[in-house]
Amino acid sequence: xxxxxxxxxxxxxxxxxxxxxxxxxxxxxxxxxxxxxxxxxxxxxxxxxxxxxxxxxxxxxxxxxxxxxxxxxxxxxxxxxxxxxxxxxxxxxxxxxxxxxxxxxxxxxxxxxxxxxxxxxxxxxxxxxxxxxxxxxxxxxxxxxxxxxxxxxxxxxxxxxxxxxxxxxxxxxxxxxxxxxxxxxxxxxxxxxxxxxxxxxxxxxxxxxxxxxxxxxxxxxxxxxxxxxxxxxxxxxxxxxxxxxxxxxxxxxxxxxxxxxxxxxxxxxxxxxxxxxxxxxxxxxxxxxxxxxxxxxxxxxxxxxxxxxxxxxxxxxxxxxxxxxxxxxx
Numbered sequence: 001x002x003x004x005x006x007x008x009x010x011x012x013x014x015x016x017x018x019x020x021x022x023x024x025x026x027x028x029x030x031x032x033x034x035x036x037x038x039x040x041x042x043x044x045x046x047x048x049x050x051x052x053x054x055x056x057x058x059x060x061x062x063x064x065x066x067x068x069x070x071x072x073x074x075x076x077x078x079x080x081x082x083x084x085x086x087x088x089x090x091x092x093x094x095x096x097x098x099x100x101x102x103x104x105x106x107x108x109x110x111x112x113x114x115x116x117x118x119x120x121x122x123x124x125x126x127x128x129x130x131x132x133x134x135x136x137x138x139x140x141x142x143x144x145x146x147x148x149x150x151x152x153x154x155x156x157x158x159x160x161x162x163x164x165x166x167x168x169x170x171x172x173x174x175x176x177x178x179x180x181x182x183x184x185x186x187x188x189x190x191x192x193x194x195x196x197x198x199x200x201x202x203x204x205x206x207x208x209x210x211x212x213x214x215x216x217x218x219x220x221x222x223x224x225x226x227x228x229x230x231x232x233x234x235x236x237x238x239x240x241x242x243x244x245x246x247x248x249x250x251x252x253x254x255x256x257x258x259x260x261x262x263x264x265x266x267x268x269x270x271x272x273x274x275x276x277x278x279x280x281x282x283x284x285x286x287x288x289x290x291x292x293x294x295x296x297x298x299x300x301x302x303x304x305x306x307x308x309x310x311x312x313x314x315x316x317x318x319x320x321x322x323x324x325x326x327x328x329x330x
Contacts (some may be wrong), residue, residue, distance in 0.1 A: 021103030
């Protein structure tokens with residue numbers, strides 16, 4: 001007789017008592033921490049009583065961010081601080097935050113206050129309607145025009161190339177049910193694109209427009225190389241179109257070469273002359289050589305990611321946990 005193990009399943013959205021966790025990665029945000037704590041605390045104060053919590057992950061900050069968080073955790077038992085041993089990057093820090101939350105609903109947001117905490121009650125309204133994921137669709141961005149244009153083009157390029165339907169203009173700011181977070185945590189990808197994994201999990205999802213606020217203080221820690229790295233993580237994790245493009249371009253080159261060969265034979269046999277165009281030949285060879293190198297780089301990018309994955313290193317290393325009895329990750 002087969003024995004089935006009984007496991008406790010996470011409640012569906014809107015069922016049971018709400019316990020909200022707010023997960024926030026921070027890296028050198030000492031200027032934003034006091035305002036961030038005050039505004040999130042005000043949002044939690046307006047919610048019905050529950051074991052709500054704020055889980056902050058210090059991603060190897062070199063300023064006083066960690067000290068400010070530890071001091072706040074001593075004064076507010078809703079605060080949990082996870083300190084990483086070094087800077088592992090934004091997506092790894094977000095993963096660490098998700099590994100330490102205990103709520104039935106989890107809000108993920110950045111610590112620069114461009115994600116306004118005051119939008120969280122709107123997320124909860126849709127959560128109570130039965131949605132597992134409520135994500136912010138960014139409107140009214142305050143960045144420079146070239147950065148806004150880059151974001152606009154990237155989201156649409158990725159949506160057109162991805163293997164699944166990714167929402168447009170949706171960042172990490174979102175509310176997720178416990179079961180969605182549990183499924184994301186089971187994903188073992190090393191190069192993580194969490195907003196894509198959130199969509200991949202499925203269940204009922206909906207976006208709401210949220211105006212993107214200007215950064216409260218300090219400067220962005222996402223440099224251009226880091227932004228490009230995140231874009232590549234999204235593209236290579238959810239699309240094989242770059243690899244297929246190599247095959248398509250190769251087939252096109254073969255077709256054009258065949259047509260040119262037929263033309264050369266026709267000119268030689270019926271017109272008794274050889275086709276000219278030494279410069280065109282040089283340009284064609286140079287162009288195709290460059291294309292070959294580009295696609296070798298793309299193949300190398302996929303291969304490098306496989307190499308990183310098979311090493312199976314942990315995404316992050318925790319130095320210490322402060323708050324709620326300094327509990328370990330679930």
